[in-house]
Amino acid sequence: MTIDYLISILIPMLEGARATIFLFLIAIVVSIPLGFLLTLAVRSNIKPLSWLASSYIYVMRGTPLLLQLLFLVFGLPHIPGIGQYLVIDRFVAACLGFILNYAAYFAEIFRGGLLAIDKGQYEASKVLGLNKFQTLTYIVLPQMFRIALPAVANESVTLVKDTALLYAVAVPELLHFAQTAVNRDFTIIPFLLAGIIYLLITICLTFIFKWLERRLQYD
Amino acid sequence: MSILQVNKLKKSFEQLEVLKQISFDVEKNDVVAVIGPSGSGKSTMLRSLIHLEEIDGGSITVNGDYLVNEGTYTSPKQIKQITSRMGMVFQHFNLFPHLTVVENLELAPKLVKEGNAHQNRKDSMELLEKVGLSDKANALPGKLSGGQKQRVAIARALMRKPDILLFDEPTSALDPELTGEVLTVIKDLAKEQMTMVIVTHEMEFARDVANKVLFMDNGEIVESGPPVDVLINPKMERTKKFLYRTKL
Numbered sequence: 001m002t003i004d005y006l007i008s009i010l011i012p013m014l015e016g017a018r019a020t021i022f023l024f025l026i027a028i029v030v031s032i033p034l035g036f037l038l039t040l041a042v043r044s045n046i047k048p049l050s051w052l053a054s055s056y057i058y059v060m061r062g063t064p065l066l067l068q069l070l071f072l073v074f075g076l077p078h079i080p081g082i083g084q085y086l087v088i089d090r091f092v093a094a095c096l097g098f099i100l101n102y103a104a105y106f107a108e109i110f111r112g113g114l115l116a117i118d119k120g121q122y123e124a125s126k127v128l129g130l131n132k133f134q135t136l137t138y139i140v141l142p143q144m145f146r147i148a149l150p151a152v153a154n155e156s157v158t159l160v161k162d163t164a165l166l167y168a169v170a171v172p173e174l175l176h177f178a179q180t181a182v183n184r185d186f187t188i189i190p191f192l193l194a195g196i197i198y199l200l201i202t203i204c205l206t207f208i209f210k211w212l213e214r215r216l217q218y219d
Numbered sequence: 220m221s222i223l224q225v226n227k228l229k230k231s232f233e234q235l236e237v238l239k240q241i242s243f244d245v246e247k248n249d250v251v252a253v254i255g256p257s258g259s260g261k262s263t264m265l266r267s268l269i270h271l272e273e274i275d276g277g278s279i280t281v282n283g284d285y286l287v288n289e290g291t292y293t294s295p296k297q298i299k300q301i302t303s304r305m306g307m308v309f310q311h312f313n314l315f316p317h318l319t320v321v322e323n324l325e326l327a328p329k330l331v332k333e334g335n336a337h338q339n340r341k342d343s344m345e346l347l348e349k350v351g352l353s354d355k356a357n358a359l360p361g362k363l364s365g366g367q368k369q370r371v372a373i374a375r376a377l378m379r380k381p382d383i384l385l386f387d388e389p390t391s392a393l394d395p396e397l398t399g400e401v402l403t404v405i406k407d408l409a410k411e412q413m414t415m416v417i418v419t420h421e422m423e424f425a426r427d428v429a430n431k432v433l434f435m436d437n438g439e440i441v442e443s444g445p446p447v448d449v450l451i452n453p454k455m456e457r458t459k460k461f462l463y464r465t466k467l
Binding site for chain 1: 270271299305314375376
């Protein structure tokens with residue numbers, strides 16, 4: 001095994017890692033706000049909305065992500081009548097799957113964060129004359145995000161690893177190129193390399209979240 | 220005219236009647252101490268004055284305006300307007316932990332658009348000096364002792380320039396050696412003629428600071444009057460029994 005060989009497999013794998021990271025970024029940037037909206041919907045006084053959001057979270061957390069991805073990528077086009085209009089780019093469909101699934105998990109995390117906020121915070125806001133929206137934006141949300149941060153960090157690391165599920169819906173990503181190289185060259189090296197790349201990504205992520213946690217520390 | 224009039228206040232939680240026909244008046248510059256055993260309804264009564272609890276019957280008037288008239292509340296806008304003339308200090312301080320001391324003080328005036336930033340900063344620094352915490356302006360509440368937190372909470376309540384300040388057991392969550400600094404701040408406010416209603420277990424403090432004491436038991440005001448009458452020479456058997464246990 002030579003350095004030349006390592007470089008020759010590293011280039012396509014880094015190419016694949018780009019898809020992995022791209023998916024991760026899209027999923028995290030969209031699913032966190034979406035998850036937060038879901039949390040608000042669950043707590044809403046409008047009963048049908050609350051019920052709908054709760055059911056959504058229940059279904060998304062209660063079924064395998066892999067099934068949801070297969071459903072979106074390969075299942076939708078088979079729906080009679082409208083199926084032909086539902087053939088979307090596999091990567092886009094996969095992104096959608098990750099966003100929809102992770103939003104449900106983030107919603108649960110944020111719900112926990114909201115529950116951890118003392119009711120005295122709402123009472124103090126009320127007697128000081130803050131309205132509901134001000135209480136939410138200035139008092140509740142900053143504390144909720146801080147409380148939820150360690151769980152969000154954990155979920156984000158899981159998301160990095162879950163991107164490997166793209167392999168199953170035939171979107172080329174890091175693992176796909178590793179597997180191809182292993183089959184072609186009869187060597188285990190590409191798998192080790194893939195593991196190292198995943199590790200590097202999650203380590204970076206962990207550092208970022210630790211830094212955020214320290215910055216937002218208030219007690 | 221009394222600044223605060225409470226007439227035949229009634230409230231129940233499910234089957235339990237926690238307030239039974241509570242009536243009392245607070246005059247301007249009064250310092251009213253509310254004493255009584257746990258579960259007597261003191262806190263519920265105080266909280267209903269500032270609309271943290273909704274009552275089932277009776278009336279509350281602030282400066283002549285009805286907050287609630289014979290069990291019917293006024294409009295939400297009016298409720299907000301009336302309660303904004305009152306301030307409240309909680310047993311557990313309820314400071315905003317993610318904001319610095321000075322931000323805790325200035326958030327409400329900023330959001331309800333009272334004064335300008337310059338004026339608010341001037342007010343907040345003056346109040347912090349008054350409670351002896353100028354040097355903690357930029358500290359987070361988590362770095363303060365309980366006594367310091369409660370003094371910040373008092374300063375925060377004063378930022379809205381309330382006509383009446385309500386205290387719900389302001390020293391009950393503090394270590395004994397920290398109650399003094401908080402009571403001193405409240406005593407100073409009494410000297411400045413601040414109108415206050417204070418739910419407290421500190422009998423000595425009630426005797427020294429209040430000009431009127433309400434003894435509550437089982438959802439009723441059993442006895443009320445000047446501290447000498449209620450605390451030193453109580454007439455009612457229940458008051459005597461309660462005070463005997465607290466050994467003033």
